[in-house]
Amino acid sequence: MAQRLLSTAMLLTVTATAAVACGGGGDDDPGQQVKANGRAALAGTSYTSDQLEQALLAELPGYRRAGEPDSGEYGGLKSIQNFNQLQRQVTIDKPRCSNAGGARPGSPPMDKSAPTAITAFVKDNGQNVTETLMAMPADAAEKHVSARVPPGCLTFRTKVGDQWADHKVFESPPGTIGEGSRTVGVSTLSGSSQLKTWYVVLRGRRYLATISLIGGAATRAEAEQLARLADAQAKRILP
Known part of the structure; x- marks a missing residue:
């Protein structure tokens, strides 16, 4: 029973707090989309999804990698498609807050053809x-980093099946990780199970990076430390 509640709470948390990596979104300007060497590339950036995959963290102390990294066009990644399917199962009591806990409320929609790479631990x-990691021009990345939770959306409720969950959002002041960052936390209570989610979104040179940390003991400090590690790795690899 406890495991079922935990699983439901995680589903509610993930779907109600769509991060940059896992949010449904429309296309940006399709005129900017091109292909390079059979892998996704975006006009105005120098990074392909292959390059972004090489720049992902390969290991994390205390964690093991959960499967192989995935890369390609944002909208074609299996994890993004699975997320969009899960999101359709969720009912939210404040429809205007459907992305309130995520890393990009109020931000532009994601370009489904943007080169992207994802890994999990x-x-x-x-x-x-x-x-x-997502290839993105600096001005577009800045819009995602500077987005803020809409008024009235710091608390909301979601439902999957007959299971309700209560969410409370914590938004930190603008940060300085990378070339600018944003940290958002969400506390989720579902039945007797509680989960914490922290998202750190940071802007690099021609890319946007997102770290999501989910667990009962997840902390802002750990999420931001992981973001610093990810930023350092990306800077070492990407020209």
Whole structure:
């Protein structure tokens, strides 16, 4: 029973707090979309999804990698498609807050053809980390970093099946990780299970990076430390 509640709480949390890596979204200007060497590339950027995959974290102390990294066009990634399917199962009591807990409320929609790479890690206690790198011009990335939670959306409720969950959003002041960052936390209570989610979105040179940390003991400090590691790795690899 406890495991079922935990699983439901995680589903409610993930779907109600869509991060940059896992949010449904429309296309930006399709005139900017091109292909390079059979892998996704975006006009105005120099990074392909292959390059972004090489720049992902390969390991994290205390975690093991959960499967192989995935890369390609944002809208074609299996994890994004699975998320969009899960999101359709969720009912929210404040429809205007459907992305309130995510890393990009009020931001422009994601370009489904943008080069993207994703990797995930998990601890023995079930706590998990996801890193996403997406090729993006600096001005577009800045709009995602500077987005803020809409008024009245710091608390909301979601429902999957007959299971309700209560969410409380914590938004930190603008940060300085990378070339500018944003940190958002969400506390989720579903039945007797409680989960915490922290998202850190940071802007690099021609890319946007997102770290999501989910677990009962997840903290802002750990999420931001993971974001610093991801930023350092990306800077080492990407020209």
